[in-house]
Amino acid sequence: xxxxxxxxxELALSEHFGAESPPDxxxxxxxxxxxxRRHRRSTRRWSWAAxxxxxxxxxxxxxxxxxEPAGPEVxxxxxxxxxxxxxxxxxxxxxxxxxRILLRPGTDAQLNAPESGSLLLTxxxxxxxxxxxxxxxxREVFLRAGLPLLEASLPSADVRATLDGLIADVRxxxxxxxxxxxTYVEELxxxxxxxxxxxxxxxxxxxxxxxxxxxxxxxPSAEARRDVRDRTLELLARDPRLRAARRLGRELERDxxxxxxxxxLALASRxxxxxxxxxxxxxxxxSGWPRLRVAAxxxxxxxxxxxxxxxxxxxxxxxxxxDPDLYLATVVALERLGQAGHWRDAWARMRxxxxxxxxxxxxxxxxxxxxxxxxxxxxxxxxQPLDLSRLSEVVARYAAKDTRVLxxxxxxxAELERLGQ
Amino acid sequence: xxxxxxxxxxxxxxxxxxLWRYLRYLGSDAARxxxxxxxxxxxxxxxxxxxxxxxxxxxxxRTVARNLFVxxxxxxxSRPVFQDLDEADAAxxxxxxxxxxxxxxxxxxxxxETLTDRARQVLGLFYGARRSRAAVxxxxxxxxxxxxxxxxxxxxxxxxxxxxxxxxxx
Numbered sequence: 001x002x003x004x005x006x007x008x009x010e011l012a013l014s015e016h017f018g019a020e021s022p023p024d025x026x027x028x029x030x031x032x033x034x035x036x037r038r039h040r041r042s043t044r045r046w047s048w049a050a051x052x053x054x055x056x057x058x059x060x061x062x063x064x065x066x067x068e069p070a071g072p073e074v075x076x077x078x079x080x081x082x083x084x085x086x087x088x089x090x091x092x093x094x095x096x097x098x099x100r101i102l103l104r105p106g107t108d109a110q111l112n113a114p115e116s117g118s119l120l121l122t123x124x125x126x127x128x129x130x131x132x133x134x135x136x137x138x139r140e141v142f143l144r145a146g147l148p149l150l151e152a153s154l155p156s157a158d159v160r161a162t163l164d165g166l167i168a169d170v171r172x173x174x175x176x177x178x179x180x181x182x183t184y185v186e187e188l189x190x191x192x193x194x195x196x197x198x199x200x201x202x203x204x205x206x207x208x209x210x211x212x213x214x215x216x217x218x219x220p221s222a223e224a225r226r227d228v229r230d231r232t233l234e235l236l237a238r239d240p241r242l243r244a245a246r247r248l249g250r251e252l253e254r255d256x257x258x259x260x261x262x263x264x265l266a267l268a269s270r271x272x273x274x275x276x277x278x279x280x281x282x283x284x285x286x287s288g289w290p291r292l293r294v295a296a297x298x299x300x301x302x303x304x305x306x307x308x309x310x311x312x313x314x315x316x317x318x319x320x321x322x323d324p325d326l327y328l329a330t331v332v333a334l335e336r337l338g339q340a341g342h343w344r345d346a347w348a349r350m351r352x353x354x355x356x357x358x359x360x361x362x363x364x365x366x367x368x369x370x371x372x373x374x375x376x377x378x379x380x381x382x383x384q385p386l387d388l389s390r391l392s393e394v395v396a397r398y399a400a401k402d403t404r405v406l407x408x409x410x411x412x413x414a415e416l417e418r419l420g421q
Numbered sequence: 422x423x424x425x426x427x428x429x430x431x432x433x434x435x436x437x438x439x440l441w442r443y444l445r446y447l448g449s450d451a452a453r454x455x456x457x458x459x460x461x462x463x464x465x466x467x468x469x470x471x472x473x474x475x476x477x478x479x480x481x482x483r484t485v486a487r488n489l490f491v492x493x494x495x496x497x498x499s500r501p502v503f504q505d506l507d508e509a510d511a512a513x514x515x516x517x518x519x520x521x522x523x524x525x526x527x528x529x530x531x532x533x534e535t536l537t538d539r540a541r542q543v544l545g546l547f548y549g550a551r552r553s554r555a556a557v558x559x560x561x562x563x564x565x566x567x568x569x570x571x572x573x574x575x576x577x578x579x580x581x582x583x584x585x586x587x588x589x590x591x
Contacts, residue, residue, distance in 0.1 A: 004446075004503070004508070004509050004512030004513070004516075005512060005516075005580065006576070007446060007502065008446060008512070008513075008516050009529075009576055009579060009580060010548065010576075011442065011445050011446060012525075012526060012529055013529075013544060013548040013549075014548045014549070014551075015442075016526075016529065016530065016533065016548075016549075017544065017545045017548045017549025017550075018549050019548060019549050019550070019551055020445075020451050022437065022438035022441040022442060023437070023441060023451075023455045023458070024437070025433060025437055025455060025458055025459050025462070026430055026433045026434060026437070028459055029429065029433050029459050029462045029463060029466075030429060030430060030433075033429060033463065033466055317428075317430070318429075318430070321430050
């Protein structure tokens with residue numbers, strides 16, 4: 001066992017010679033802190049046992065009916081928590097458990113409780129959903145998963161009605177039941193029957209898993225619900241039969257009041273008027289950054305609904321670091337509404353942030369920040385639309401392109417100056 | 422309940438590097454240390470916490486981080502780097518002083534410049550590029566045993582130099 005002084009020296013040498021360096025976790029911490037605030041406002045109660053039972057069955061089924069993984073690292077995910085069970089080997093391995101999960105396709109792996117504590121690894125729409133009851137609900141965990149996307153379509157209305165009824169029974173917590181009530185046993189039996197029926201249904205039709213999961217899981221369902229939206233939008237985009245696509249769009253709009261805000265933003269970005277109407281009615285009932293996101297959507301369309309929210313949003317001290325994409329979208333929205341000067345302020349803040357990154361030797365991070373700023377600068381100058389439902393993904397893809405032109409700190413600073421004009 | 426008055430962003434910026442280095446020192450790998458750093462700040466943010474000065478804040482954060490580290494290795498049943506964490510902490514406090522180890526690292530940088538080119542090359546290959554001693558030897562034209570000896574002597578020289586520099590500047 002090494003002496004402490006030796007260990008200190010060796011770690012310092014590793015850092016000095018560039019093998020590793022302290023990470024910048026400001027953004028991640030602020031995002032989780034903000035998500036934690038939103039979660040505490042939620043009044044939903046979930047049955048952990050129900051979720052765990054469901055996920056064990058569903059997870060094992062879905063996991064081993066997927067295609068071969070496409071590559072070692074595909075997605076970085078934010079997920080939440082449930083329960084862990086042993087999963088037979090078959091292509092999944094965990095390098096680390098909490099915070100970073102790297103899924104390596106094709107390896108023979110064991111997810112053993114002693115190694116990983118209490119975690120359930122499920123595949124949802126081709127992405128790993130990690131759950132750990134010991135950690136606590138509502139936490140964000142960043143994953144990289146090398147799993148394929150599963151195909152699925154939205155269930156028909158009558159199937160959805162059946163599922164909704166079963167899900168409502170599954171969601172009910174056993175602790176909500178009154179053990180002194182004469183109907184206690186009957187209600188408990190109904191809850192357990194609902195779980196069995198849901199499992200049986202998803203074994204018959206795996207695509208139902210995509211509908212069910214976001215409605216059963218708590219906070220992780222935000223990510224899962226976005227996957228439902230993505231599946232739906234992909235169908236809309238890919239279906240060559242326009243009639244079917246229009247029908248699906250109408251069906252979605254009919255249910256607009258039940259859709260998540262993120263889904264509505266995606267649909268509104270694609271021009272569905274029902275989704276836009278629903279967003280307008282929700283503007284006052286939402287709070288925090290989701291409300292700001294809706295206000296930004298209107299502002300980007302030069303619709304002044306939510307103008308005060310946009311101004312207020314920029315005064316949120318956490319927004320710039322916690323969600324820089326939303327911050328910049330808010331700035332662009334205000335500029336489009338004729339509120340000049342915000343872009344210059346945003347540029348100055350970004351300039352300071354980039355300078356800090358360069359001083360700390362984090363050239364890659366500085367480059368990404370400037371490319372992100374460039375994306376919004378283009379949107380502002382060219383009056384291009386911004387899809388607020390998948391802003392971070394689009395910005396990340398844009399920022400990943402063509403980094404060769406910004407190789408050095410000088411290149412980065414020159415580009416930054418250009419964007420300030 | 423979280424403290425809305427706590428400037429979380431400033432807290433993270435000021436202390437994240439030292440906290441990460443501390444967790445690496447205790448035995449976390451780089452990725453796990455990053456996760457534990459995040460967890461530490463979130464735990465602190467959710468509890469009543471009075472910031473008095475930088476030094477005491479850093480000590481409090483290290484305490485929380487250490488507790489999370491211990492829970493983590495117990496959950497994973499990993500072998501710890503140090504059997505005696507109190508002794509390890511004492512060594513850290515002596516090293517970090519009141520500035521998170523900045524003076525120590527500055528002294529290291531100065532001392533590295535006093536080494537021969539060959540010694541710096543070997544250190545760079547071993548600690549920077551993470552090559553094995555055999556691979557370092559092949560690249561530097563040395564035997565594996567020669568690399569081992571050079572590393573040992575160089576580390577000893579660096580420790581002596583750093584102590585002297587810190588003493589001179591105290």
